[in-house]
Amino acid sequence: MCLAIWLSWLSLLGLVSARINVTVQKYTYEVFTGDDLTLQCSIVSDEGLDSVHWKKSWTVIYSSDSRRTDYKYSGSTTAYPSLTIHNVQIYDTNYYYCCGKKERKEICSRWIHLKVKQRPKVTVSRTSYIVKAGQPITLTCEIQPASTLELVYWTKLGHGEIFWSSLGRRLTSLYWYDGSTLQNPSLIIKSTKVDDSGSYTCVGRISDLDFQSSPVRLRVHKPFTASVLPNDRDIATLEGMRLEQRTCISRDCGENCDIQWTLPNGEKSKSDIFTEPIRQADAGKYTCTVRSMDVEKSKSFYVSVNYGPKDIALSPPTNMTVREGRQIPVVTCQAQCSPSCSYVWRGPDVRKYSRPSGTLSLGTATKSHAGVYVCMAKNDHGNLSIALNVNVEYGPTLISFTPITQSYRQLEGYMMEPIRCSADCNPTCHISWSKDGHRFSSNGVLALGSLDRSKDGTYICTARGGNMHINKTITVKTLYGPRAISISSSGNLSAEEGQRISIGCQADCSPPCNITWAGPNTDLAFRYGRNLIISKAGREDNGEFVCTASNQYGKKNTSLRINIHYAGADLRVIPDDIRYSIKEGTAIPDIRCEATCNPACEISWHHDRTGHVINGRTLSLGKMERSKDGNYTCKAANSQGTQTLNVSVVSLFPPEVLQDDPLNTSYVVNIGDVIRDSFSIDACPTPHAFLLYEGTEDQKNISIQEEQQRGSYRTIYSYAISNITYSDVGIYTLTVSNSQGTFLHKFSIKIANYGSLPQEGGGAASIPFLVWIILVAVVVSLLLVVAIVIISKHNKERKHKENGSNNFPFTGVHNNVLYNPAWGAQSLEPPQQGGNHVVIPNTNAVDDASTRPNDVYATVSKPGTTDELTATGPSDVYSVVVKHRKPERRSQRTEQSPSRTTNKDGLIYLDVEFVSQTDTNGTDQVVIHGAENKCEYGEIDFSRKATVADGDLKE
Structure with missing residues (x-):
């Protein structure tokens, strides 16, 4: 992308010839949110265009060869490259580029800067005002955002601009307007006139663009009145009379006034009223209304038409039947009267219940309320009456028996006399007898005759009247001794x-x-x-x-x-013993299981280890064997359940090692090794084990770990002897014993013969890091390898000339540095061909016993056919020449180990000094000093070979 931009700029500067020419009309656009904007662009290409696309901050947002579904952008084809952005928002502010593409060549225009500003919002709180002439009015307006406003002004339909302000200054000659600043655009009209009526608009200007509010309608009217001629006094008259006509007028209303009457029935009329004789329906309210510009004034008066009572009625109706004890509805007496009538009720004790308003409230119905009630309506023009019939239903009440006895208890055969039932009711009651829900008699008389048990029970007398009924009972009981x-x-x-x-x-x-x-x-x-x-x-x-x-x-x-x-009870065994510990081969006594059951129980024995079931009460095991130990369960079962009792049998025997688990009798190990071993023992009871060392030093016990195998007699014993040294060499005795016997086992530990030096391994930890470096630098390494070989060969020849007479190829000696011995130096042996060992430190190793074997070793040896001294390993390393000694038993050494010191690489060395001596074989040797002495150490250059005389190269 960066390359494409670079080429585009070079094309514009004329440094690179291009077949595509991209031009734009404008480099800056300023729009408001919500607008649609077209970024103008034209592209001329000698060979045509494959596609046209637009970028926003160098990110492609639209391309002519792709379809978009978000409708944010449109246009921009190869024929018309201009891009239309719909509904522009603040986030569209950015730099845009118009680009044409032909095959792999792409040319883009210079940037087009689009700046989107928030569209001002002009709002008014009200769109309509009505005000009386002479009063002030404020037409409210708010414009957001206000910070970018350049001008605020108001317009009036038909009059243009009437009041405007700029940068906080009011610019107008119309003194009756005020307000309308950039901070508060609302317009104040100080003293309104009728001419101020009209449609107003609030306008704000930003960047020569005007934004206006919704129209605000103002209506200003003059004060006016409504009048009734000849007067507006209330009228009281009789039906059929002629009244003086009345007219609705306004003497101070303008030409646009609307005048009309509102009649009592709600009708509207613009004519005079009372032109016909008065009727009852004409009574009511008359209103004269004058309306101008949504403002109205009115005058009202009332007309009453007088007449005597007529159409008298009762509510509820004139006849009613009420049940005693229930509420009698309130009765209202009404009649049409003018003026209003007064009402009078007459009837049984009516003074207690009548009301002046014409209502009759009798309350709860009783027998005394029954009768006829009369209502009279009257005024100055006459009177009229209507009657009400009230029927009160009651009962049945007061049921009585003849004879009055209600309970009869007699021996069988007693002759019962008839019983009569009666009650007080309105209307007349219906009386019946019933027993157990069945009607027994319907004439009010109960006749039972001679008593027997079939006639025992409760007899009910029921009195029914209307939808009510009451009951009264008698009981009849026949006496006798137990029958069944x-x-x-x-x-x-x-x-x-x-x-x-x-x-x-x-x-x-x-x-x-x-x-x-x-x-x-x-x-x-x-x-x-x-x-x-x-x-x-x-x-x-x-x-x-x-x-x-x-x-x-x-x-x-x-x-x-x-x-x-009941299930088995008192479950027990004979003999009375539930635990047997018996030595193998010893006879086991018979065991019998007994229980008390109803019905009789079935008894059996169950062996938990073999699952074997023995039916019967007696358990006979014979001689004790290991296979017979375990838990024997006696089970006594019948239909009521099962009872159990456990008897445990344990086989006793001495410790035995498993035949398939042979024990090791000899261990041959190296210094620092670990011996781990385990063995399995079967024994009962559980044995105890210990390991005894029989070396030259004081005898000592070595701990043994044991693990009991659940569900068996087996115990697994394990022991470990770590970091083997000479003091661990010797004979060990393993003893396992319990109350039945003892098991003994002996084994020995020896140190193996001296082996070769450890192989190189100290660099393993750094392999991932080296692989990463090699992958990064592989190209550089291949280019430098030839130069390194040539330089190395040249250095070897130079050093060979300078050091040709030296017996040891040392490149230098560093004085007064104290080192400790390299790890494991005492245990190394020289190679079979002779030579000296040189320790090459591993600088990545940590001074820890677990990492010391990773030190790298190099060998200086004498080739078989040449007089040259060769060496393997890297150059410029710290060396230690090791003099090998015959291994000693640790128990025989009394000297303390030398103190340890580390060098700059964190490795531990013995101090060595290179001197010339002659041993009994005439061989030059090196001297190894203790840690208390300072000595010299040398750097060995393994990149060169030294030529020496035959007599100088010693073993």
């Missing part, structure tokens, strides 16, 4: 132990019999009325229970048998 006795359980009853038992006993007796119970366990039986309740049945409740019913006329009884079922 029964219990709620048919036959014998079976129940479970602990169950709640409830048995009902009843007998046919009159009067009711006394119920008693007897049984095998009466102390536990509780009687509640007719019921026998055993809250918690037990085996002691087995047996027969008897129910007895008796009254003064006789006695009877009945019985049933209760059978209580």
Whole structure:
């Protein structure tokens, strides 16, 4: 994109010849929000155009070869490149570019700056005003935003601009206008005139553009009055009389006045009134109304037409029937009268209830309210009457019996006399007898005759009147001794132990019999009325229970048998022992399981380990074997449930190691190694284990971790001896024992023969970092590799000449620096071909025992066919020449280890000094000093070879 912009500018400057020429008419546009704007652009191309597109801050917003659906932009084709932006908003403010494209060539115009300003909003609070001439008025107006206003002015339809202000100054010669500043555009008309009526508009100007409000209509009117000729006094007259005509006028209203009458029936009339004889319908209010410019004045008077009462009526109607005890509706008496009538009521005790307004309120109906009531309406011109008939219904009340007895209790065979029922009612009541919902008699007489049990019960006398009724009852009871006795359980009853038992006993007796119970366990039986309740049945409740019913006329009884079922109880084993710990091979006594049940239980034994089930009471196991240990469950079961009892059998035997888990008898390890091992032991009871060291030093115990395997006799023992040293060499005895015996196992630990030096590994941690660097610098490295080889070869030849007579290829000696031994130097052996070992430090390693084996080692050796001394490894490294010694037992060493010191790379070294000595074989050696001595160290240059005499190169 940057390249395209650069080429476009070069094209405009004429530095690059282009076939596409893009021109724009304007470079700056200023518009208001909501407008539609077209950015003008023309493009001329010798070979035509593939597409035209527009950019906003160099982001493509519209292209002629794509379709858009947001309708924000339109236009901009290859023939007419101009772009139309619809409904411009503030966020459209930016720099735009018109671009033409042909194949890969794109030419863009210079920037077009679009600035969008907020469209002013001109509002008025009211669009219509009506005011009386001479009063001031303020036509309110508000323009937002006000900060950009340049001018505010008002126009009047037909008169143009009438008042305007600029930069806070009022510019006008019309003194009766005021206000209308940039800060407050509202217009004040100080003293209104009729000529001020019209349509006004508030206008604000910004950048030579005018924005106007909705039209504001002002109407100014003169004061005027309404009059009635000859006068506007109220009129009172008789129906049929002729009245003087009256006229509605206004002497001070202008030409545009509207004058009319409003009649009592709501009709409108512009003519004079009272031109015809007066009628009753003409009574009411008459209003003279004068209207001008939505302002009206009026005068009113009333006409009353007098006549005597007519059309008298009652509400509710003239006849009514009311139930006693209910509310009698209020009756209103009304008649047409002018002037208004007065009303008088006459009737039974009517003075207590009448009202002057013509209403009759009798309240709650009683028998005394029944009768005829008369209402009279009267005024100065006559009177008129109307009658009301009130019928009060009551009853039935006061039911009575003859004879008056209401309860009869007699022996069977007694002869009952007839019973008569009567009541007071209006209208006459209907009387009937019924029993158990069935009508027994309809003439008011009850005749039962000779008594027997079928005639027992309650007899109801019902008196009905209208929609009401009342009842009165008598009871008849026949007396006798117990006829039949029964219990709620048919036959014998079976129940479970602990169950709640409830048995009902009843007998046919009159009067009711006394119920008693007897049984095998009466102390536990509780009687509640007719019921026998055993809250918690037990085996002691087995047996027969008897129910007895008796009254003064006789006695009877009945019985049933209760059978209580219960699950196994008193579950026990013989012998009375539930835990057996027996040595393998010893006989196990027979075990018998006993239980008490109803019905009889089935007894069986279950072995939890094998799942084997033995039916019967006796468990015979014979001699003890390991496979027979575990839990044996005795189960006693019947239809009522199951009871269980556990017997545990444990096999005792000494510790045994598993045949498939052989123990290691010898461990051969290196210095610093870790020995970890584990073994499994079966034993019961659980054994205890310990490991004893039998070395040359004081004997010591080594802890053993043990893990018991759940659900078995197996225990897994594990031990670990870490960071093996010479002091750990020796014989170890493993002892596992319990009460049944002991298991012993011995093993030895030895240090392996001296091996080779560790392989290079210190750089592994930095591999990801090196790979990243190599990927970045691979091109540079390939270009420099040839130069590096040439320079390296030149340095080797120079150093060979300077140091050709030296026995050791050292590039320099650094004095007075103290180093500690490199890790593991004591345990290294020289290569089979001879030579000296040189330690190359790993600068990425941390001074930690876990990282020291990662140090890099290089070997200086004597080639087999040349006199040259060769070396492997990097140049300019710190070296340590190690003199190998015969390994010693740690227990035999009494010297303390030398103190440790680190160099600038954080590595630990022994101090070494390079001197010339001759041992018994005539070989030059190096001397290794303790940490308390200072010594020299050298830098070895592995990029060169030194030529020495045959006699100077020693092993």
